[in-house]
Structure formats: structure tokens, C-alpha cells
Amino acid sequence: MWVKPQEVFDGPFNDRFRALVDWCVEHRWITIGLTVGTFVLGLVGMGQVQQQFFPDSNRPEVLVDVWLPEGTGVAANLSHASCRSPSGRAGEGVKV
Numbered sequence: 001m002w003v004k005p006q007e008v009f010d011g012p013f014n015d016r017f018r019a020l021v022d023w024c025v026e027h028r029w030i031t032i033g034l035t036v037g038t039f040v041l042g043l044v045g046m047g048q049v050q051q052q053f054f055p056d057s058n059r060p061e062v063l064v065d066v067w068l069p070e071g072t073g074v075a076a077n078l079s080h081a082s083c084r085s086p087s088g089r090a091g092e093g094v095k096v
Contacts (some may be wrong), residue, residue, distance in 0.1 A: 066080060
């Protein structure tokens with residue numbers, strides 16, 4: 001089914017959206033002021049977020065990416081990863 005391009009954008013939503021864009025272009029300094037004000041409000045708001053929302057990371061954690069050929073078995077993955085650990089084996093409390 002072929003749709004003419006002008007029919008795609010004919011509708012109440014696009015009419016309101018185009019009116020909003022036209023208003024923003026005509027009143028660009030108000031639009032810029034509102035954008036900068038919203039950004040500053042966001043910065044001030046982030047300063048009000050309690051520290052408990054971002055808890056301290058007091059546990060040592062190391063992430064390691066192991067890349068092996070596709071189709072490598074699980075046993076080969078485990079043996080390859082375990083020989084790369086600092087102690088050569090999984091430590092206490094480490095799930096393998």
C-alpha cells in the first residue's frame with residue numbers, strides 16, 4: 001500500500017508538535033533559558049540525594065573477561081579461569 005508523504009504527517013499530534021517546535025524557534029531565548037534552568041535544577045537535585053543511595057564499595061572485586069573459542073566446554077573454561085586466579089584456585093566464599 002502506497003501512502004503519500006503528506007498524509008503521514010497529517011494529524012492532530014503532528015499539528016500540535018509542529019506548533020510547539022515553531023513556538024520554541026520563535027522564542028529561542030526562553031527555550032534556551034528553560035533548558036539551562038532545567039539542567040541547573042538537575043545538578044542541584046543530585047546534590048540533595050543522600051549518600052546511602054550510593055553505598056560504599058568495601059569489598060574487593062575483580063572482573064575478568066575470558067575469551068575462548070566458540071564451543072569450548074565448561075570444564076575447559078573453569079580450568080582456564082581458575083589457573084588465572086591469584087591463588088591458582090578459588091578462594092573462600094568464591095562461587096565457581
